[in-house]
Amino acid sequence: MAPFVSTALPEGRPKKIERPPWHGTCLYQHETSPWFEESLRLATENRRKVAVPPGHTAKSLEEALLDLANILGQEWVKLNDVPLIDGDYHAVPLSHDSYHILDPGDFVASAVCWPANTEEVSKTVVWANKWKVPIWPLSIGRNLGYGGSAPRVRGSVVLDLGRRMNKVLNVDVENAVCLIEPGVQYVTLYEYLQSIGVGNDLWIDVPDLPGGSVMGNALDRGVGYTPYGDHWAHHIGMEVVTPTGEIIRTGMGSMEGSECWQLFRYGFGPHQDGIFTQSNFGIVTKMGMELLPNPGGVRVFMAAFPKYADLHEAIEVIRPLMIRKVIGNVPMVRLGLQDASLYKTRDDFELDERGVVKPESAQKVIEELNTGAWVFYAALYGPDEVTLAKYQYIQEQFHRRIPNTKFYQREDVPENHYLHNYARFTTGIPTWRELDRMKWIPNAAHLFFAPLSANNGKDAGRQANMFRARMEEYGFNYLGTFFIGTRAMHHVISFMYNRKDVAEKKKALACIRALIADAASIGVGEYRTHLALQDQVAKTYNWNNGAIMKFNEQLKDALDPNGILQPGRSGIWPKDYRGKGFELWGGEERSNLVENQDGLNLTLTP
Incomplete structure (x- = not known):
């Protein structure tokens, strides 16, 4: 098909x-x-x-x-x-x-x-x-x-x-850019583009859930799934209120009468934009964002790796595919158990005395769902003949190093399979499917532990093994996903806990603090963290006596x-x-x- x-x-x-x-x-x-x-x-x-x-x-x-x-x-x-x-x-x-x-x-x-x-x-x-x-x-x-x-x-x-500040202020169709206010959600920007008749030609990049602010996610340096998945990299021009109340515009916006505010991000002199991300140096009230032109076709696929130890070889295959732009989006490799949490709750598994899913129980469900110990999701963009050639080449590369890799396209999986939702993400169509994960435990809440990893199998395997062992020590399941960039990866671990169980919350907090310390001990830092943990994480960035x-x-x-x-x-x-x-x-x-x-x-x- x-x-x-x-x-x-x-x-x-x-x-x-x-x-x-x-x-x-x-x-x-x-x-x-x-x-x-x-x-x-x-x-x-x-x-x-x-x-x-x-x-x-x-x-x-x-x-x-x-x-x-x-x-x-x-x-x-x-x-x-x-x-x-x-x-x-x-x-x-x-x-x-x-x-x-x-x-x-x-x-x-x-x-x-x-x-x-x-x-x-x-x-x-x-x-x-x-x-x-x-x-x-x-x-x-x-x-x-x-x-x-x-x-x-x-x-x-x-x-x-x-x-009240939730307007799409401008869409420049010819240059594929827009100007938005902080309250514009992914879902509302998508609907706005549809309402003005350009939604088939200009796409947005959406994260897992589309109810968040397009601007806010970019300022927190969040990621999505299309070729524009690095959200901050695709901002272009800002209006900012400083902590003393002055109003400034960055880049070409700082020039009276310039028509290039949303066309060229740098302007003249120092480039200030970055100091307003993840910071308390100003309040951004307007931001330009690039829109993705319809690439003429998308082929999404999933690759399933049978063994937990296959992570190393999988990342080694993926790295050159990313550097050479064979894969053009932000793909992900995630644990099979994390994949299964979209379909199952923790009660569907056998647990050990710590409350951790037993490996044999996880394996049984993974086989039932026809997935793998790790799964790889990616999208290829362009005309059919281009994406087909890339897809066949990718299959060859994986089979050379992991012979038992199984590949699936949308026509190969049932209607409720996550791959269909992934097809929506990767074409900029919002979906709420990730909310199914909140059924994993009663009164579910989560922290995100989000360290960076070099894009190689050695570092990915070391992190997965170290963090899995620490989480299981505290009675939590490791639910990890690697969002893969060109040369580095966001290793985002969903840390699920019962928010109405005070003892479990204390245990979760102690565990994630231990994870931060573990990561720092091997030179690994988080790119983003919870309010309660920001002092500890900031202190780990300690080169030259915390310069x-x-x-x-x-x-x-x-x-x-x-x-x-x-x-x-x-x-x-x-x-x-x-x-x-x-x-x-x-x-x-x-x-x-x-x-x-x-x-x-x-x-x-x-």
């Missing part, structure tokens, strides 16, 4: 992507949400107290928030005194980290505000400097597994940029003299916070300096 070409899917590209009516971020649960009644009951029975930021009293915070309400309008500033309802991916709470690994009430804001545009963001930043209130901007708040919508410093004011952190702190103090913007983000603390007990190095059950009175009763009435 020929591959699905042109629009890549025989069923075509849908105009709209279905989602529940409560899809969105919320401080108060939407009335259609499954958690609305519980939220209403808890709010009526026991109104939660408001967290107060460092250096403030109830009175000074109230005065400050009233001032902010006068700037933005009272309806756009709300106290965070709501029940801490975890919701789900579609109903992400702005009140706290719904995938909490510490106490749920730890990383909470005092209030949430909703600016309407760049100018209101600037006014809010000026307000924060005036009152010395820490602020925490969000694009959407679906950075689940890394902290969600929670601020690092308890009592900060969250700026939700996704509610890079000293440089980051110099930038922070110069750009943000009052230390109001996202203190603690990526382990970068303002001078007034450093060494005063805010850092989390390990062993804490709550973050330090939680106020003794555990919040204060406030009202926002003029």
Whole structure:
């Protein structure tokens, strides 16, 4: 059977992507949400107290928030005194980290505000400097597994940029670029391109789940699956509010009247864009993104490797295919058990006394699903004759080193197989399929442990074996995926735990801290991590006595003299916070300096 070409899917590209009516971020649960009644009951029975930021009293915070309400309008500033309802991916709470690994009430804001545009963001930043209130901007708040919508410093004011700043500002069809605001989700950008009639010709790159911010994911240097899978590499021009309230544009946008803001990212002189990724040096309010022209055909396939030890040879085959651009997307190799978690729950397996899936039980299910100990997913782009030639060449390379490799295309697998969803990812069509993984255990939440690996079999095998052993020691299943770049790989491990089991959360936190230390001991660093772990991870980047952190702190103090913007983000603390007990190095059950009175009763009435 020929591959699905042109629009890549025989069923075509849908105009709209279905989602529940409560899809969105919320401080108060939407009335259609499954958690609305519980939220209403808890709010009526026991109104939660408001967290107060460092250096403030109830009175000074109230005065400050009233001032902010006068700037933005009272309806756009709300106290965070709501029940801490975890919701789900579609109903992400702005009140706290719904995938909490510490106490749920730890990383909470005092209030949430909703600016309407760049100018209101600037006014809010000026307000924060005036009152010395820490602020925490969000694009959407679906950075689940890394902290969600929670601020690092308890009592900060969250700026939700996704509610009102959610517009696609421009699409340049001829040059295949767009200009967007922070609240544009992958799913809404996809639908917008469909609505203006260019969705078949211009594609987006989507991550596993499409409810997150296109801008936010790029600023966190996230990845997707198409040739544009390195999201940050495909941004082009930004508008930024500095920590003192100035508005700047980077690249060609810094020139009055330039028509090349979304066409050439560098401009003249130093290139500033990178300092606004994973940082607390500015608030990005507009960003250009490149769009992928329809390549004329896509062939997706899966290769299954029968033995766990085959990982080494598999990566050795893949590396030259990536460097030589035979494979043009961001492919992945993931553990067969991770693949099986889309179809099964942990209860479908036999567990040992630690709660870890027994190898023989995993093997039985893997054989039942007709998959492998490791599976490789990739996509080839271009006309049929081009992708067929590449596919046959790839098969030859694998069979030369792993003779028992099995290959599958869409026509070879049943309707519910993940390969069909992978075909959607790799053609820029959003899907919610990855949410099935949250059925693995009851009350499932996850952390992501995300170290980098060199693109070679030796390093991949060493990491997989080391991290698997450590996780099983703590009673967790290793569920790892290697997202493969040209010369390096993101080794993303989904760390599943029951968020309502306090003992299991403590165990998960201890385990991931041990993993960070293990990785550092062999010179391996994480590219991204949860709020509670950022101090520890930042400290592992310690070459030349931690010179890079000293440089980051110099930038922070110069750009943000009052230390109001996202203190603690990526382990970068303002001078007034450093060494005063805010850092989390390990062993804490709550973050330090939680106020003794555990919040204060406030009202926002003029």
